[in-house]
Amino acid sequence: MTRPRPLLALNWKMNKTPSEARAWAADLAAALTPGGAELAVLAPAIDLPVLAGELPAGVALGGQDVSRHEAGAYTGEISAEMLRDVGATCVIVGHSERREYHAETDAVVAAKARQAQAFGLVPIVCVGESLDVRERGEQVNFTLDQLRGSTEGVGENLIVAYEPVWAIGTGRTATAKDAEEMAAAIRGALAGLYTAGAQSFRILYGGSVKPDNIASICAQPNVNGALVGGASLKVADVVAMNDALK
Template sequence: MTPPMTTTPIRPLVAGNWKMNGLAAALAEAAAVRDALPALGAGNSDVPPDVMICPPATLLAQMAYATRGSPILLGAQDCHWAASGAHTGDISAEMAKDAGASAVIVGHSERRADHGELDRVVRAKAEAAHRAGLIAIVCVGETKGERLAGLTLDVVARQLEASLPDAASDAETVVAYEPVWAIGTGLTPSNADVAAVHAAIRKALAARFAAAGLRMRILYGGSVKPDNAAELLSLPEVNGALVGGASLKAADFLAIIRATP
């Protein structure tokens, strides 16, 4: 069956993942982004990007206070699948929302690798995000070995199928394609490779979720920097970026935001 088509523009999203970086002094970088955003509107298209910062959990509430009244969205970097309970060191999606988050990253490759998170765990966390009224940013991507073996599209398709909840909608779900071998290495796939993976993701989303799948935002992540952002963000079906290290400095993050077509 041919999926329905939509002509509604997809609003880009540029999200900064601070990972395990940032003490209270780093709030000044978020404040600099906050102060610069009003002047950026004229340089963007008719559909300017949403801007999000995902700080460590220790800064989430403070950053919510520091950016109040601004268009900056805040995201958590992870959540537990349960709403509460005996899970020392974890935070629930409800706790993240209470601290000021409107989204949460789930299934990042560093969580999959460092903590052994399986697709079913990622799915449960995405369902928890939706339960709490948060946007779930669901990450998928292949390792270097999988890419060299020609398995990129197979791996991404499997992760999408098993990690996304059946009831996912475009209003509460974002997909982030992050080739594991490109995260923090300075390496990026070719433009053709990025476009091919994003096209495959879009096709899979449309086949599974119909019109909602055509509207879901697909972000690219993996060594996104000011000098390659414009090229990456202009590729078909790239609806924004999940930015790592370059989001830690306001000047670099703002340059990437400005590069959004």
């Protein structure tokens, strides 16, 4: 099976107003050159309608979260159907910030992923360990347990993002070897959970990814791209990461 182009899933988190999103998209269109990675912009829901009409051709659009409910009295939530209707093709579920600040369990994450798939969205299922878990040497078992719980009843059309919590927004980055160790373990676990071939799954690394480390991380055999946080906010950094993967 031919290895797919690396995917850069650009998670803006709670940044950029719609007017700022429009300007960012225009700057990207002016600076991006062919080749390199596939790009997906995972923006705040309020920015998605603007980006749907402004992103360069071939750049995908995605959400940062989705409700586990199809519709109804769930004030403030965004449904999978709403995301699909505005042009999103993918959505993050189970980001470590959602797990920590909103007490999302693996069961909730799995329910969100199932709801996303029901409306044709590809869930980007996030898993990863805290620093204390890694220091105990339990990172692989912890992450694979989290993966199993977060994919219960979820179809095989998914992406997994490994994000060591201790490396998110801290400037600390797992080494390429660390990323590969976990990506290989995740791929092996997915092969046991699904009938699809192990190589059919995309596995991303997330955690302080930058232009100067993206190439070494994505060169690893089991890493298929990155979930990018802070470096996704500047077009120059996005272009530099894309060029590094050509």
